[in-house]
Amino acid sequence: xxxxxxxxxxxxxxxxxxxxxxxxxxxxxxxxxxxxxxxxxxxxxxxxxxxxxxxxxxxxxxxxxxxxxxxxxxxxxxxxxxxxxxxxxxxxxxxxxxxxxx
Ligand code: FES
Numbered sequence: 001x002x003x004x005x006x007x008x009x010x011x012x013x014x015x016x017x018x019x020x021x022x023x024x025x026x027x028x029x030x031x032x033x034x035x036x037x038x039x040x041x042x043x044x045x046x047x048x049x050x051x052x053x054x055x056x057x058x059x060x061x062x063x064x065x066x067x068x069x070x071x072x073x074x075x076x077x078x079x080x081x082x083x084x085x086x087x088x089x090x091x092x093x094x095x096x097x098x099x100x101x102x
Contacts, residue, residue: 001100001101001102002100002101003091003093003098003099003100004022004098004099004100004101005093005096005097006020006022006027006029006097006098006099007029007096007097008095008096008097009092009095009097010095011097012029012030012031013031014031014032014033015031015032015033015055016030016031016055017029017030017031017051017055017060019049019051020099022099022101023101025040025101026040026041026042026049026051027039027040027041027088027099027101028040028041028050028051028060029090029097029099030055030060032055032058032071036090036091036097037071037072037087037090038087038088038089038090038099039060039069039071039074039085039086039087039088040087042085043062043064043067043081043085044076044081044082044083044084044085045062045065045067045080045081045082045083048062048063048064048065050062050069050085055071058070058071058072059071059077061078062081065080066078066080067079067080067081068081069084072087073087074086074087088101
C-alpha cells in the first residue's frame with residue numbers, strides 16, 4: 001500500500017465529485033462537507049459509472065437504476081444495489097489529493 005497523488009484540491013468543490021483513473025482503475029473522489037472520500041467508480045449492480053450519478057448527503061446515487069451507496073463505508077443503502085462498493089483512504093498533502101492504493 002502506498003499514497004499516490006492524483007490531483008489538486010481545486011479540482012473538486014465541496015459537495016462535488018470527480019472520477020480519476022489510477023493504475024487502470026476508475027475511482028471517484030468525493031469532497032463532502034466533513035472531508036474527502038473515495039470509492040470505486042463502478043456500481044456493483046450493473047457496472048454503471050457512479051461519478052455520473054448524484055451525491056445526496058453521504059450517499060452516491062447511481063443514475064442507472066437509482067441504487068445507492070454510503071460514500072464513507074461503501075455499503076449498499078438502496079436497492080437494487082446489495083453488494084458494497086470498494087472504498088479507498090484519501091488524504092490531502094500540500095493541496096494535493098492522495099489515495100492509498102495497492
Ligand atoms: S447499475 Fe447502478 S443501480 Fe443499477
